Amino acid sequence: xxxxxxxxxxxxxxxxxxxxxxxxxxxxxxxxxxxxxxxxxxxxxxxxxxxxxxxxxxxxxxxxxxxxxxxxxxxxxxxxxxxxxxxxxxxxxxxxxxxxxxxxxxxxxxxxxxxxxxxxxxxxxxxxxxxxxxxxxxxxxxxxxxxxxxxxxxxxxxxxxxxxxxxxxxxxxxxxxxxxxxxxxxxxxxxxxxxxxxxxxxxxxxxxxxxxxxxxxxxxxxxxxxxxxxxxxxxxxxxxxxxxxxxxxxxxxxxxxxxxxxxxxxxxxxxxxxxxxxxxxxxxxxxxxxxxxxxxxxxxxxxxxxxxxxxxxxxxxxxxxxxxxxxxxxxxxxxxxxxxxxxxxxxxxxxxxxxxxxxxxxxxxxxxxxxxxxxxxxxxxxxxxxxxxxxxxxxxxxxxxxxxxxxxxxxxxxxxxxxxxxxxxxxxxxxxxxxxxxxxxxxxxxxxxxxxxxxxxxxxxxxxxxxxxxxxx
Amino acid sequence: xxxxxxxxxxxxxxxxxxxxxxxxxxxxxxxxxxxxxxxxxxxxxxxxxxxxxxxxxxxxxxxxxxxxxxxxxxxxxxxxxxxxxxxxxxxxxxxxxxxxxxxxxxxxxxxxxxxxxxxxxxxxxxxxxxxxxxxxxxxxxxxxxxxxxxxxxxxxxxxxxxxxxxxxxxxxxxxxxxxxxxxxxxxxxxxxxxxxxxxxxxxxxxxxxxxxxxxxxxxxxxxxxxxxxxxxxxxxxxxxxxxxxxxxxxxxxxxxxxxxxxxxxxxxxxxxxxxxxxxxxxxxxxxxxxxxxxxxxxxxxxxxxxxxxxxxxxxxxxxxxxxxxxxxxxxxxxxxxxxxxxxxxxxxxxxxxxxxxxxxxxxxxxxxxxxxxxxxxxxxxxxxxxxxxxxxxxxxxxxxxxxxxxxxxxxxxxxxxxxxxxxxxxxxxxxxxxxxxxxxxxxxxxxxxxxxxxxxxxxxxxxxxxxxxxxxx
Numbered sequence: 018x019x020x021x022x023x024x025x026x027x028x029x030x031x032x033x034x035x036x037x038x039x040x041x042x043x044x045x046x047x048x049x050x051x052x053x054x055x056x057x058x059x060x061x062x063x064x065x066x067x068x069x070x071x072x073x074x075x076x077x078x079x080x081x082x083x084x085x086x087x088x089x090x091x092x093x094x095x096x097x098x099x100x101x102x103x104x105x106x107x108x109x110x111x112x113x114x115x116x117x118x119x120x121x122x123x124x125x126x127x128x129x130x131x132x133x134x135x136x137x138x139x140x141x142x143x144x145x146x147x148x149x150x151x152x153x154x155x156x157x158x159x160x161x162x163x164x165x166x167x168x169x170x171x172x173x174x175x176x177x178x179x180x181x182x183x184x185x186x187x188x189x190x191x192x193x194x195x196x197x198x199x200x201x202x203x204x205x206x207x208x209x210x211x212x213x214x215x216x217x218x219x220x221x222x223x224x225x226x227x228x229x230x231x232x233x234x235x236x237x238x239x240x241x242x243x244x245x246x247x248x249x250x251x252x253x254x255x256x257x258x259x260x261x262x263x264x265x266x267x268x269x270x271x272x273x274x275x276x277x278x279x280x281x282x283x284x285x286x287x288x289x290x291x292x293x294x295x296x297x298x299x300x301x302x303x304x305x306x307x308x309x310x311x312x313x314x315x316x317x318x319x320x321x322x323x324x325x326x327x328x329x330x331x332x333x334x335x336x337x338x339x340x341x342x343x344x345x346x347x348x349x350x351x352x353x354x355x356x357x358x359x360x361x362x363x364x365x366x367x368x369x370x371x372x373x374x375x376x377x378x379x380x381x382x383x384x385x386x387x388x389x390x391x392x393x394x395x396x397x398x399x400x401x402x403x404x405x406x407x408x409x410x411x412x413x414x415x416x417x418x419x420x421x422x423x424x425x426x427x428x429x430x431x432x433x434x435x436x437x438x439x440x441x442x443x444x445x446x447x448x449x450x451x452x453x454x455x456x457x458x459x460x461x462x463x464x465x466x467x468x469x470x471x472x473x474x475x476x477x478x479x480x481x482x483x484x485x486x487x488x489x490x
Numbered sequence: 491x492x493x494x495x496x497x498x499x500x501x502x503x504x505x506x507x508x509x510x511x512x513x514x515x516x517x518x519x520x521x522x523x524x525x526x527x528x529x530x531x532x533x534x535x536x537x538x539x540x541x542x543x544x545x546x547x548x549x550x551x552x553x554x555x556x557x558x559x560x561x562x563x564x565x566x567x568x569x570x571x572x573x574x575x576x577x578x579x580x581x582x583x584x585x586x587x588x589x590x591x592x593x594x595x596x597x598x599x600x601x602x603x604x605x606x607x608x609x610x611x612x613x614x615x616x617x618x619x620x621x622x623x624x625x626x627x628x629x630x631x632x633x634x635x636x637x638x639x640x641x642x643x644x645x646x647x648x649x650x651x652x653x654x655x656x657x658x659x660x661x662x663x664x665x666x667x668x669x670x671x672x673x674x675x676x677x678x679x680x681x682x683x684x685x686x687x688x689x690x691x692x693x694x695x696x697x698x699x700x701x702x703x704x705x706x707x708x709x710x711x712x713x714x715x716x717x718x719x720x721x722x723x724x725x726x727x728x729x730x731x732x733x734x735x736x737x738x739x740x741x742x743x744x745x746x747x748x749x750x751x752x753x754x755x756x757x758x759x760x761x762x763x764x765x766x767x768x769x770x771x772x773x774x775x776x777x778x779x780x781x782x783x784x785x786x787x788x789x790x791x792x793x794x795x796x797x798x799x800x801x802x803x804x805x806x807x808x809x810x811x812x813x814x815x816x817x818x819x820x821x822x823x824x825x826x827x828x829x830x831x832x833x834x835x836x837x838x839x840x841x842x843x844x845x846x847x848x849x850x851x852x853x854x855x856x857x858x859x860x861x862x863x864x865x866x867x868x869x870x871x872x873x874x875x876x877x878x879x880x881x882x883x884x885x886x887x888x889x890x891x892x893x894x895x896x897x898x899x900x901x902x903x904x905x906x907x908x909x910x911x912x913x914x915x916x917x918x919x920x921x922x923x924x925x926x927x928x929x930x931x932x933x934x935x936x937x938x939x940x941x942x943x944x945x946x947x948x949x950x951x952x953x954x955x956x957x958x959x960x961x962x963x
Contacts, residue, residue, distance in 0.1 A: 103918030104911045109862025141905040280859070340921075342855035366921065368905070380856065382815035386753070389582025432614040432841070433925075435951035436958035438577045445576030448813075448839065452906075453926030478908035485909035 036060050037462055038078040039424065040071065041085035045443050046416035047402045050394065055085065059422035062461035067416050081426050083456060084446050086397065087414045088148025088423030089370040090404025092332045093273070093311050093361025095153055096135040096175065097126055100485045102366055112279055112341045119364075120210040123156055125488055128165065131156070132174045134488060137480040138365060139182035140471050145368050145452035146425035148184055148460045151361065151408045153246055153273060153311070155191035155214045157225070162212035168225050176241040183465035183473045185421075187408040188237060189273045190229070191246035192222040192261045194253050202289030204254055219253070219260035226264065235270035235409045240461070242409045244271035247303060249278075250286045250294040258301035265307065271409045273332070274298060276310040278343050283315055295320035304329045309359060309407045314338060314346040321347060325354025330407040333399075334363035335376030345380045349390040358391075358399040359407045369452035371427075374400045393447040426457040509533050510935055511551040512897065513544065514558035518916050519889035520875045523867065528558065532895035535934035540889050554899050556929060557919050559870065560887045561621025561896030562843040563877025565805045566746070566784050566834025568626055569608040569648065570599055573958045575839055585752050585814045592837075593683040596629055598961055601638065601647050604629070607961060608651035610953040611838065613944050616657050618841050618925035619898035621933045623657060624834065624881045626719055626746060626784070628664035628687045630698070635685035641698050649714040656938035656946045658894075660881040661710060662746045663702070664719035665695040665734045667726050675762030677727055692726070692733035699737065708743035708882050713934070715882045717744035720776060722751075723759045723767040731774035744780050744882045746805070747771060750793070751785040751816050768793035777802045782832060782880045787811060787819040794820060798827025803880040806872075807836035808849030818853045822863040831864075831872040832880045842925035844900075847873045866920040899930040 037059050044055035049069060056071035056078065057064060100122050105115050126134070135152075142150055152175050158164050167173065172188050179186035193214035195204035207215045216222040226245070235242040245265040247253045253261070265272040277283055277294050286294045295316060298304060304327035311332040313324065324331055331351045338344065341364065352358055360373040374396040381390045405414030413421040427446050428434060431454050437445035446454075458466035471477050510532050517528035522542060529544035529551065530537060573595050578588050599607070608625075615623055625648050631637050640646065645661050652659035666687035668677035680688045689695040699718070708715040718738040720726045726734070738745040750756055750767050759767045768789060771777060777800035784805040786797065797804055804824045811817065814837065825831055833846040840846075847869040854863045878887030886894040900919050901907060904927050910918035919927075931939035944950050 100909065102909060102922050103914045106866060106917035106921045107914045109860075111860055115861065144905055339852040339856050340861075342859045342861045344859055345856050379812040383812050383818055383853065383856070386815045386817055387582075387584055388588065388813075388815045393579060430951045430955075431926075432617055432951050432954065435954040436573065436575060437955075438959075438962055441576045441580045444579035448579045449575050451924055451926060453904075453924060478903045478905050481905065481908040482903075482910075486911075489911055 038075045039081050040074055040078045041081045042083065043442055044069070044085040044416060045397060046087055047398045048415055048417050051443055055416065057416060057424065059462045062422055064416065064418050064420050064422050066418055081424070081457065083429045084427045084442055086146070086425045086427065087401040087416050088405070088421070088460065089146045089400050089425055090149045090151070090359070090408055090414055091142055091147045091362055091370060092151045092309060092359040092404045092407050093153055093334055093363050094150050095364060096138045096178070097122060097131065097156065098363070099138045099365040099481070100134065100488045101364065104489070112343065115341055122488060123213065124210040126156060128170050128174050130484065130488055131171060132178050133480070133484040135175050135178035136181050136474070137477060137484055139179050139184055140474045140477040141368050141481065143182055143184050143458055143460070143465050144455060144469065144471055144477060145370060146455040146458055147370060148423040148425070148458065149187065149405055149408055149410055149413060150179060150184060151187045151189055151244070151273065153189045153191055155193045155248060157216065158213045160213070162207070162215055169229055172229065176238060180240055181473065183463065184460055185240040185410065187242045187244045187271060187410070189244040189246040189271065190226045191248050192216065192219055192253055192257070193248040194218060194257055195251070197251050198285035198289045219257040223260050223264045231268045231270065235268055242270065243268060244273060244409060246272065247274040247298070249275040249282065250297050251282055255290060255297055255301055258298070258303060262302045269307070271307050271309065271407060272303060273309045273311060274303060276313050277315045277320070278312040280315050293317055293320050295323050299323050299327070311361065312338060312343060312346060313351060314343050316347055321350050321354050324351055324356040329356055330359050330403065331356045332359045332361050332407065333373070333377050334361040335373055335380055336367040336369070337363035339376070340364060340366040345384045348377050348381055352391070352395070357403045357407070359404040360399050370400050371447060371450050371452065375448050393444040396447050397443060422459065422462040424457070424459040425455060428454045428456045511548045512554050513547055513551045514554045515556065516915055517542070517558040517889060518870060519560055520871045521888055521890050524916055528889065530889060530895070530897065532935045535895055537889065537891050537893050537895050539891055554897070554930065556902045557900045557915055559619070559898045559900065560874040560889050561878070561894070561933065562619045562873050562898055563622045563624070563832070563881055563883070563887055564615055564620040564835055564843060565624045565782060565832040565877045565880050566626055566807055566836050567623050568837060569611045569651070570595060570604065570629065571836070572611045572838040572954070573607065573961045574837065577962070585816065588814055595961060596686065597683040599629060601643050603957065603961055604644060605647045605651050606953070606957040608648050609654050609947070610950060610957055612652050612655035612657055613947045613950040614841050614954065616655055616931055616933070616938050617928060617942065617944055617950060618843060619928040619931055620843060621657055621896040621898070621931065622660065622878055622881055622883055622886060623652060624660045624662055624717065624746065626662045626664055628666045628721060630689065631686045633686070635680070635688055642702055645702065649711060653713055654946065656936065657933055658713040658883065660715045660717045660744060660883070662717040662719040662744065663699045664721050665689065665692055665726055665730070666721040667691060667730055668724070670724050671758035671762045692730040696733050696737045704741045704743065708741055715743065716741065717746060717882055719745065720747040720771070722748040722755065723770050724755055728763060728770055728774055731771070731776060735775045738780065742780070744782065744880060745776060746782045746784060747776060749783040749786050750788045753788050756788055766790055766793050768796050772796050772800070784834065785811060785816060785819065786824060787816050789820055794823050794827050797824055797829040802829055803832050803876065804829040805832045805834050805880065806846070806850050807834040808846055808853055809840040809842070810836035812849070813837065813839040818857045821850050821854055825864070825868070830876045830880070832877040833872050843873050844920060844923050844925065848921050866917040869920050870916060895932065895935040897930070897932040898928060901927045901929045
């Protein structure tokens with residue numbers, strides 16, 4: 018599944034990462050802000066020294082013009098949704114009609130196709146500066162819900178896809194048991210393509226994921242860590258949640274859940290349980306600093322307090338939330354309450370973490386008619402250190418000694434980023450740059466993207482076209 | 491001001507446009523939708539023949555892989571605002587505090603700097619597929635409002651900038667007389683940087699623009715046409731609007747006005763005149779098929795009916811409207827009422843007409859929680875034929891014989907656009923592509939952008955950096 022060789026505890030293969038040094042013309046990190054002439058030195062796959070305003074430059078240091086950022090974390094991904102980009106724009110409807118199209122694609126995917134598709138999608142992410150992906154993975158079983166010979170074949174496929182695309186993954190293995198909440202509050206059985214998502218009950222979910230052999234700090238292998246997910250209150254009955262929560266606690270790994278993406282979820286949840294989805298998750302012990310609530314769009318004031326006081330992460334996916342007509346979530350109120358913001362490209366209508374970051378602020382401007390809810394540094398923190406922490410990599414997403422040696426270099430000489438003022442370089446990048454301006458990406462000391470070209474896969478667009486054509490055919 | 495040589499009535503110099511033919515692998519136009527193997531033949535600067543499913547291909551035809559669109563019209567631009575990209579993101583505040591920063595930049599610009607800045611900004615537009623810009627121009631006079639020796643020097647500078655960047659311009663010369671509406675409904679005098687905008691009264695405005703020597707169909711020179719603008723109800727008293735409306739009628743040219751971008755404008759207008767801004771403009775005879783109302787964000791039901799029944803254009807600028815916290819306008823209700831939608835990049839926080847197009851739909855999804863208000867074809871029509879028509883170029887923005895020979899080729903082999911289904915190519919481009927995916931741009935038969943490189947200006951980002959640094963210094 019993974020390339021051979023000596024590996025560090027939690028990074029990518031160390032043999033591919035000799036000692037190296039880079040000199041960043043400009044660099045920003047949550048720890049030190051924006052600085053010039055930052056010397057970054059790595060031993061193996063980790064930074065050994067980080068020196069802003071460096072004066073003594075080692076001869077072999079690679080110069081990085083532009084703005085160097087820590088690695089970007091894509092905290093919420095459903096890799097196979099990438100096949101839907103474009104085609105679902107041809108029809109009207111709602112989130113729920115979109116979901117029908119998504120299920121059609123889910124139905125068609127087998128492990129071989131999944132490897133090809135996820136590898137190409139993860140490569141697209143790497144080109145966009147993503148150094149770690151949180152894959153919210155629920156496509157577990159074969160047609161009709163029949164397990165594969167290895168019941169974790171699909172999960173292992175995703176880890177292999179990430180390794181081959183050169184980025185890290187947190188496999189958020191998702192418990193998905195019910196097909197929704199009916200009018201009367203009863204759980205609907207899984208049906209059709211949903212059968213592939215289900216393990217029967219949470220004990221069997223836990224038994225399956227236990228076979229992944231989770232190591233220390235959640236490690237599953239080089240560049241891969243484990244996490245748990247409760248799909249949503251729609252898909253997991255409250256009585257089944259405790260097992261998932263307990264498993265995540267036992268291994269000390271992240272726990273993710275979709276939360277209140279649609280008003281209909283709240284309505285059905287209130288009818289069934291007399292409580293909001295956030296309250297139901299809280300009751301199950303599911304909130305806390307290792308937890309991420311994805312979307313968190315339609316929240317009550319007490320919901321916001323629950324997320325804030327528990328120091329949970331709120332994972333916003335603004336391009337998907339616009340695409341699926343979810344609405345604008347209370348990002349700044351969540352942040353003020355104490356929740357840490359993270360970002361995901363979710364359905365991959367767009368893969369551009371800079372766009373996700375600025376849309377958090379811009380959507381809130383649209384809703385509030387005021388500017389300046391988040392600083393560029395706060396948005397960049399969501400995209401880097403907070404995102405990595407939410408995926409179980411607290412030692413990534415920062416340019417600091419001991420952290421994984423990840424670098425993302427953004428061009429400052431494109432038509433989009435040119436014309437900046439020195440003091441507002443980070444603002445120019447967060448609000449003006451796009452994924453097309455990512456020039457170089459280094460992950461665990463290894464050069465994965467150079468000058469906009471993926472170094473492990475020859476032609477990422479061709480790979481996307483080929484596998485998506487096959488999936489849709 | 492313009493290169494020498496034989497010119498057609500309304501296009502760019504014809505000598506630069508020999509007879510040519512292109513074979514578009516795929517092309518979309520408002521007239522025929524999405525077709526394959528479209529042979530496009532031009533004589534001089536206009537299409538002579540357009541043949542979908544072409545079988546006989548002339549030997550010299552240039553093959554265009556990707557999706558070929560008609561030229562994109564940027565119907566609302568303030569070129570100098572480009573200098574603000576990034577720097578205004580560092581502060582909190584509102585539209586009104588942003589405006590203070592914008593005035594500071596306005597204060598610093600002289601004709602030489604304006605030429606450099608506008609040329610670079612228009613080149614950035616050309617690289618994004620814009621073939622015609624509507625420049626809403628109010629920076630008329632020197633410091634303190636003292637006219638230049640040629641009182642139209644700034645307007646002529648903008649026309650020269652467009653010609654040197656290779657695209658067409660409609661100079662929307664803007665009447666700007668007052669500094670706003672006070673609490674008591676009285677007009678505030680122009681003050682500070684605003685003095686540069688004012689002509690004193692509308693008669694003097696008309697006398698000045700008359701010196702531009704407007705020719706047939708509004709022509710001002712090769713690739714340039716005239717239009718009029720009423721800045722807004724804030725800046726032009728109702729009694730002064732008739733002169734501007736009359737001038738635009740006399741010459742048969744477009745009339746543009748900002749409308750209800752901010753709630754405060756509506757409040758002040760109601761207090762001053764007992765009517766909404768749309769009603770005030772209607773009373774002045776300013777609505778109609780040659781009129782564009784820019785933003786049209788905060789409208790009443792009767793306002794929407796006025797714009798629709800008059801067949802006015804509603805020009806949406808979604809990236810600016812998000813940046814400036816304006817809010818989400820009623821795009822689909824305006825369209826349903828009969829108003830034609832157009833698009834502008836306005837403050838140039840972003841220059842990407844594809845992003846403007848999709849955000850009209852996506853913002854409405856956020857507001858309504860439903861998908862599919864506009865089809866990709868409707869959004870593409872706003873960006874092409876409707877936009878051009880609103881700028882006085884009804885003979886552009888369509889791939890049809892007799893139209894100006896403008897082509898914009900979008901790559902289908904980038905990571906963003908790869909993986910499309912043949913039936914939804916336009917959807918993939920409108921919802922998934924960015925300005926970075928524009929490969930070739932042909933304007934009036936002349937190649938302005940080839941493989942993402944501007945053919946008239948060597949280094950557009952360097953030009954932007956140099957002039958903006960000088961302006962901000």
